[in-house]
Amino acid sequence: MQPFSLSSPLALLDAPVVGDVDRVFEYCQDPLFERYLTVPWPYHLEHAEGFLAEYVPSGWMSDREYTWALRDPAGPDLLGVICLRLSGESVAADASVHRVGSIGFWLGAPYRGRGLIPEAQRLVADWAFAAGIIDVLHWECLVGNVASARAAWKSGFRYSGTGPSVTAYRDGTFPDSWHGHLAAGDDRSRQPGWPAAALAR
Ligand SMILES: CC(C)(COP(=O)(O)OP(=O)(O)OC[C@H]1O[C@@H](n2cnc3c(N)ncnc32)[C@H](O)[C@@H]1OP(=O)(O)O)[C@@H](O)C(=O)NCCC(=O)NCCS
Numbered sequence: 689m690q691p692f693s694l695s696s697p698l699a700l701l702d703a704p705v706v707g708d709v710d711r712v713f714e715y716c717q718d719p720l721f722e723r724y725l726t727v728p729w730p731y732h733l734e735h736a737e738g739f740l741a742e743y744v745p746s747g748w749m750s751d752r753e754y755t756w757a758l759r760d761p762a763g764p765d766l767l768g769v770i771c772l773r774l775s776g777e778s779v780a781a782d783a784s785v786h787r788v789g790s791i792g793f794w795l796g797a798p799y800r801g802r803g804l805i806p807e808a809q810r811l812v813a814d815w816a817f818a819a820g821i822i823d824v825l826h827w828e829c830l831v832g833n834v835a836s837a838r839a840a841w842k843s844g845f846r847y848s849g850t851g852p853s854v855t856a857y858r859d860g861t862f863p864d865s866w867h868g869h870l871a872a873g874d875d876r877s878r879q880p881g882w883p884a885a886a887l888a889r
Contacts, residue, residue: 691748694756694811699804701756701770701811704744708757711766712736715796724833725794726858747771758795758808768795770808772816775826775854789822790854793839805839810876813843817872825870828853830863837886840868844876847883 691703704712713736715721722729747753755771770793778788791812793805816822827845829836830853841847845868852862866886870876 689748689751689754691754691756694815695761696807696811697761699807699811700759700761701808702759704740704755704757704766704769706737706740708766709733709736709740711796712739712769715766715768715794718797721794724830724836726855729858756808756812758793758804766796767799767804768793768808770805770812772812772822772825774821778824786823787821788824788826789816790826790828793836800835803842806842809839809843813870823872826854827868827870828855828865830857830865833866834886834888837866837868837882838889841878841882841887843870844874844879845870846874846879847881847886850883 693700693702695701713731713733716727716731716736721727721731728735744755747755751774753771753773755769757766758768758770759766770791773790773792775788775790778786780786791809793808795804813825816825825845826848827836827840829840831850848867848869850864850866853865854862854867857863866883
């Protein structure tokens, strides 16, 4: 698939470009990224260059992972990144087969606390469900990443449980993670059942 844009008055999602390299490099120095993300660490300029010039375009071309740049609709600056990885199929308890996607995101530190990620997740989920490419969206974060959990909770994800991550951490382990899911018909309201520790500010 070719990259395309999604937008609302609050957020513009469009193609990450090589010109975003300085911002990606700068934001990825955040110690939170070492702790909670699977990005390489230490994060060098070559990592940002490879991400923008190779990883992102090949994800779109292969329909493996769609990555958008998150920008302010009023300006071209990169604020963060959101991606939808197509993870294959899962079989539900009633034996129905679901196509599953997983969501990932980060924001540059100056742009947190504005509700940008719930808005960006809404745009991506609305598109993916309407296009019929997934039935269920999976979210996970390492246990303790309250900001990520609150963003998922505010976006209407249901808590699925705590257990090993689906995605390998950078050291090859699968650390304990909080998991959530959003189905095509869900109404996006805040769902009960989340552990207090995941939402504790
Ligand atoms: C996860 C992330 C994108 C969320 O961005 P955001 O939606 O702007 O969220 P905020 O930073 O405002 O945090 C969301 C909520 O968590 C709270 N919060 C933020 N950091 C927190 C912390 N360290 N401990 C507890 N609560 C925290 C905020 O007060 C906010 O509360 P609210 O829901 O009442 O508004 C952002 O924190 C980030 O980029 N983190 C580093 C990368 C990352 O962890 N990505 C997710 C990987 S699964």
